Amino acid sequence: MSLNSVGRPTRPAADAPAAGFASLSGGRGLLQDEALIFERDSWEGTGVDLPSPDAGAEDLAGLVRARPLSLPGLSEPETVRHYVRLSQKNHAIDLALYPLGSCTMKHNPRLNEKLARLPGFADLHPLAPVSAVQGALGLMDRLSHWLKTLTGMPAVALSPKAGAHGELCGLLAIRAAHAAAGQTQRRLVLTPTSAHGTNPATAAFVGYEVVEIGQTADGRVDLADLAAKLSDEVAAIMVTNPNTCGLFERDILEISRLTHAAGAYFYCDGANFNAIVGRVRPGDLGVDAMHINLHKTFSTPHGGGGPGSGPVVLSQALAPFAPTPWVVHGPEGFKLLEETEAEAAQAFGRMTAFHGQMGMYVRAYAYMLSHGADGLRQAAEDAVLNANYIKARLSGVMSAAFPDGPCMHEALFDDRWLEGTGITTLDFAKAMIDEGFHPMTMYFPLVVHGAMLIEPTESESLAELDRFCDALLGLARAALAGETERFTAAPHLAPLRRLDETLAARKPRLTWRKTETGVAPAPLAAE
Amino acid sequence: MRYLPLDEADRRHMLGVIGAPDVDALFADVPAPARLSGPVDLPGYAGEIEVERELAGLAALNRPAGAGPFFCGAGAYKHHVPATVDHIIQRSEFLTSYTPYQPEIAQGTLQVLFEFQTQVAALTGMEVANASLYDGSTACAEAVMMSRRVTRRRKAVLSGGLHPHYATVTHTIATAEGMEITRRPAAVDAEADVLAAIDSDTACVVVQTPNVFGTVTDVTAIAEAAHAAGALLVVVTTEAVALGLLKSPGEMGADIAVAEGQSLGVGLNFGGPYVGLFACREKFVRQMPGRLCGETVDAEGRRGFVLTLSTREQHIRREKATSNICTNSGLCALAFSIHMTLLGGTGLRRLAEVNHGRARTLAGALAGLPGVEVLTPRFFNEVAVRVPGSAAALVEALAGEGILAGVPVSRLDPTAGMDDVLLLAATETTSAADIEALVAALSRRIR
Numbered sequence: 022m023s024l025n026s027v028g029r030p031t032r033p034a035a036d037a038p039a040a041g042f043a044s045l046s047g048g049r050g051l052l053q054d055e056a057l058i059f060e061r062d063s064w065e066g067t068g069v070d071l072p073s074p075d076a077g078a079e080d081l082a083g084l085v086r087a088r089p090l091s092l093p094g095l096s097e098p099e100t101v102r103h104y105v106r107l108s109q110k111n112h113a114i115d116l117a118l119y120p121l122g123s124c125t126m127k128h129n130p131r132l133n134e135k136l137a138r139l140p141g142f143a144d145l146h147p148l149a150p151v152s153a154v155q156g157a158l159g160l161m162d163r164l165s166h167w168l169k170t171l172t173g174m175p176a177v178a179l180s181p182k183a184g185a186h187g188e189l190c191g192l193l194a195i196r197a198a199h200a201a202a203g204q205t206q207r208r209l210v211l212t213p214t215s216a217h218g219t220n221p222a223t224a225a226f227v228g229y230e231v232v233e234i235g236q237t238a239d240g241r242v243d244l245a246d247l248a249a250k251l252s253d254e255v256a257a258i259m260v261t262n263p264n265t266c267g268l269f270e271r272d273i274l275e276i277s278r279l280t281h282a283a284g285a286y287f288y289c290d291g292a293n294f295n296a297i298v299g300r301v302r303p304g305d306l307g308v309d310a311m312h313i314n315l316h317k318t319f320s321t322p323h324g325g326g327g328p329g330s331g332p333v334v335l336s337q338a339l340a341p342f343a344p345t346p347w348v349v350h351g352p353e354g355f356k357l358l359e360e361t362e363a364e365a366a367q368a369f370g371r372m373t374a375f376h377g378q379m380g381m382y383v384r385a386y387a388y389m390l391s392h393g394a395d396g397l398r399q400a401a402e403d404a405v406l407n408a409n410y411i412k413a414r415l416s417g418v419m420s421a422a423f424p425d426g427p428c429m430h431e432a433l434f435d436d437r438w439l440e441g442t443g444i445t446t447l448d449f450a451k452a453m454i455d456e457g458f459h460p461m462t463m464y465f466p467l468v469v470h471g472a473m474l475i476e477p478t479e480s481e482s483l484a485e486l487d488r489f490c491d492a493l494l495g496l497a498r499a500a501l502a503g504e505t506e507r508f509t510a511a512p513h514l515a516p517l518r519r520l521d522e523t524l525a526a527r528k529p530r531l532t533w534r535k536t537e538t539g540v541a542p543a544p545l546a547a548e
Numbered sequence: 549m550r551y552l553p554l555d556e557a558d559r560r561h562m563l564g565v566i567g568a569p570d571v572d573a574l575f576a577d578v579p580a581p582a583r584l585s586g587p588v589d590l591p592g593y594a595g596e597i598e599v600e601r602e603l604a605g606l607a608a609l610n611r612p613a614g615a616g617p618f619f620c621g622a623g624a625y626k627h628h629v630p631a632t633v634d635h636i637i638q639r640s641e642f643l644t645s646y647t648p649y650q651p652e653i654a655q656g657t658l659q660v661l662f663e664f665q666t667q668v669a670a671l672t673g674m675e676v677a678n679a680s681l682y683d684g685s686t687a688c689a690e691a692v693m694m695s696r697r698v699t700r701r702r703k704a705v706l707s708g709g710l711h712p713h714y715a716t717v718t719h720t721i722a723t724a725e726g727m728e729i730t731r732r733p734a735a736v737d738a739e740a741d742v743l744a745a746i747d748s749d750t751a752c753v754v755v756q757t758p759n760v761f762g763t764v765t766d767v768t769a770i771a772e773a774a775h776a777a778g779a780l781l782v783v784v785t786t787e788a789v790a791l792g793l794l795k796s797p798g799e800m801g802a803d804i805a806v807a808e809g810q811s812l813g814v815g816l817n818f819g820g821p822y823v824g825l826f827a828c829r830e831k832f833v834r835q836m837p838g839r840l841c842g843e844t845v846d847a848e849g850r851r852g853f854v855l856t857l858s859t860r861e862q863h864i865r866r867e868k869a870t871s872n873i874c875t876n877s878g879l880c881a882l883a884f885s886i887h888m889t890l891l892g893g894t895g896l897r898r899l900a901e902v903n904h905g906r907a908r909t910l911a912g913a914l915a916g917l918p919g920v921e922v923l924t925p926r927f928f929n930e931v932a933v934r935v936p937g938s939a940a941a942l943v944e945a946l947a948g949e950g951i952l953a954g955v956p957v958s959r960l961d962p963t964a965g966m967d968d969v970l971l972l973a974a975t976e977t978t979s980a981a982d983i984e985a986l987v988a989a990l991s992r993r994i995r
Binding site: 057085100145152273297302361369376379381390391399402481516 | 593595643677716901
């Protein structure tokens with residue numbers, strides 16, 4: 022053993038403990054167990070210094086809380102430590118490839134974060150006089166111009182707050198247009214079996230009956246089935262393009278022609294617009310309405326599950342029915358058109374209290390400006406190239422769901438190649454965690470057995486793609502070689518092992534509750 | 549292009565592995581007439597310097613709330629957000645992760661959601677809360693639709709004190725689903741007016757306190773009347789700080805409590821993103837919209853958290869889901885939760901008292917102005933006042949002097965017949981000097 026001048030060993034001892042080692046405290050070195058904020062004795066504490074009130078609350082006698090609000094307050098250092106420790110239990114795009122198909126986990130530029138925090142955007146009140154918010158309205162106007170130009174559509178409703186909210190907006194516009202034309206018998210919405218769950222959910226939410234359209238063996242909408250199901254009772258079709266199998270709908274022009282011939286509208290789920298932005302304009306495909314997930318195509322951060330933003334581009338036929346408010350340009354600059362004004366007479370209503378996700382508009386616009394028309398096109402090409410590269414590299418071992426022809430921005434595999442191994446798609450996905458990657462989207466789309474949907478995005482370098490493919494190929498070979506335990510017991514190296522989701526649903530514990538022992542929350546009534 | 553790691557050599561190599569002659573071959577499924585031959589008619593890529601210049605230029609054309617005396621509220625409130633909040637939400641692991649579909653590597657987000665749900669349940673006095681919705685207005689619409697699922701009735705009665713935009717959003721969404729919405733006439737102290745409209749077809753009654761005119765009401769009697777008729781009471785709060793001082797919706801008998809959470813941690817953001825708080829009685833949990841986080845154990849028996857009761861949701865139930873919602877407002881829920889953790893119950897109470905005290909100072913100063921009448925009988929941090937002439941014109945004129953003097957009711961609801969009514973809010977960020985400046989400007993304008 023070599024020693025430095027004070028006798029401190031500078032090389033590890035040869036007999037250092039190996040696997041199976043447990044710490045005394047239960048933590049794993051830097052990865053610490055972190056109690057809930059309710060489990061420390063901080064019920065009276067606070068980490069904010071506030072002045073004394075100007076006056077008391079005697080004027081609100083009988084209206085104030087009878088009992089004090091019982092919530093813990095932590096000092097600032099304790100708060101910072103709590104959340105930083107928790108953050109270390111999360112995977113993130115900034116750590117490694119995050120190939121969640123259909124979710125488009127691409128790099129989130131920090132410039133956009135900086136710009137969204139400029140007080141001129143972040144510290145603006147939605148109902149400030151329009152003379153005080155001309156720059157904000159101007160930004161909304163420019164963003165609209167970019168979205169309309171990129172999609173080849175004449176109008177856009179910015180306010181929807183997420184993709185599903187955008188779907189709702191699009192279908193409400195379609196419903197209003199049919200109502201204005203006296204077409205109230207149109208009560209059906211057609212969606213392919215491969216559609217996102219939000220499509221049928223949204224259609225039902227608006228009062229439509231959902232009818233499924235079949236799929237061909239090569240993963241596209243079955244035109245004959247569509248033609249057979251179109252009628253004067255159909256209000257709209259909802260088709261994702263590129264679709265959820267990661268394929269471009271080759272017959273898209275025929276799909277829109279048939280739909281329009283039947284008097285129905287074509288709602289396109291734009292979740293996968295990132296694959297074609299700058300190369301194909303949905304307006305040229307006959308689309309009547311399409312939401313654009315700014316958090317996907319234009320990279321506003323996913324934030325652990327939102328906030329998103331889902332502007333909807335609209336065709337000429339649907340534009341008059343767009344929800345208020347929207348920005349118009351008048352002699353005295355920009356103004357907001359509200360529902361009570363004549364120009365908005367046909368607006369179907371309002372999606373949200375104010376004007377939508379301004380914070381996301383700023384980020385998306387900065388992203389667009391940074392890329393420009395050429396950069397956005399290049400981003401789409403790189404996203405498609407990366408997905409095809411993964412498909413080519415993995416296809417030798419794993420079974421591609423649709424091996425013939427190129428895919429778009431995501432590569433879809435099924436579980437045929439795992440047959441006889443005793444390993445499921447879920448097991449394989451959990452083993453990816455041990456290799457340092459977030460699993461792909463699993464078991465979606467529903468039309469492919471044991472689906473594994475891999476979306477790398479354009480943000481990955483060739484080296485990272487190779488590292489990912491090498492890891493997956495290594496796992497695949499281990500699976501085929503019978504290393505079952507590596508998969509069925511995975512993950513081994515995550516902060517937690519596999520979680521019991523059945524228990525969570527059977528005895529829901531949705532909030533922490535103080536009990537006599539002071540720790541374990543009481544479960545809600547069992548199912 | 550600074551965001552794209554591939555270079556031309558990489559692309560050539562990759563095309564070789566794929567076996568494609570060029571990238572166009574990968575787009576071969578696009579019908580020829582729909583292929584764009586080159587970039588669309590928009591500017592080319594730009595460096596950070598140029599992008600920052602354009603955006604900063606646009607930002608400079610706006611007048612931020614912090615630039616001078618500021619009194620706007622009406623559903624969006626300016627509060628001080630501790631610096632810690634914005635620092636933590638920009639951590640990569642929170643900012644650049646997604647919905648916790650893989651709980652083993654998302655315990656950070658999941659534990660935050662569990663703590664958030666507990667905080668929201670405590671604040672609203674309810675038993676359970678979800679992991680957030682888009683904002684208060686969409687949460688209000690979701691509550692009305694949930695009341696239909698619970699009661700199997702089709703009618704909803706909205707109070708005339710409900711924020712007009714909330715009422716419109718609810719009307720837009722709930723009528724599409726086939727509900728019948730009755731909106732009572734706008735009035736400053738309107739809540740009891742809903743009583744006469746409740747009948748045996750009523751699924752829910754929606755009341756807001758403090759209402760859009762700032763009026764605070766104990767809605768216990770409305771809860772009793774609603775329950776006697778078999779209807780639910782939905783209580784809306786657009787100013788979450790008020791929950792620190794006032795009786796909670798649960799204490800007053802609410803079945804569903806919804807609130808805008810923007811006041812804590814989130815900021816103004818010109819109207820979004822915000823965070824919708826949604827809480828209800830435990831017995832209705834399976835009819836709730838949105839994501840829910842629940843406690844469980846892992847394979848080694850250690851406590852962990854997962855998204856749960858997903859059989860309510862669109863990705864499992866498709867057209868039979870309780871809502872079409874996919875994401876929540878995760879990062880804003882995190883910001884809300886961090887701010888709430890810093891405040892604690894003690895700090896939120898104090899913050900609420902400071903807000904209320906500041907509003908009393910404001911109301912007293914306004915009441916002393918000739919021609920100005922304070923209309924709100926019981927307020928938290930916002931008052932409606934009658935001014936001589938058009939409130940909108942007055943606001944425009946004061947904006948010219950650098951004072952954002954509040955929100956004219958005509959901006960929210962031009963049909964209310966309240967063109968001379970102005971809403972003014974005061975918070976902990978309002979200084980005595982701000983109030984003096986407002987009063988001086990008003991007394992010059994109103995003669």
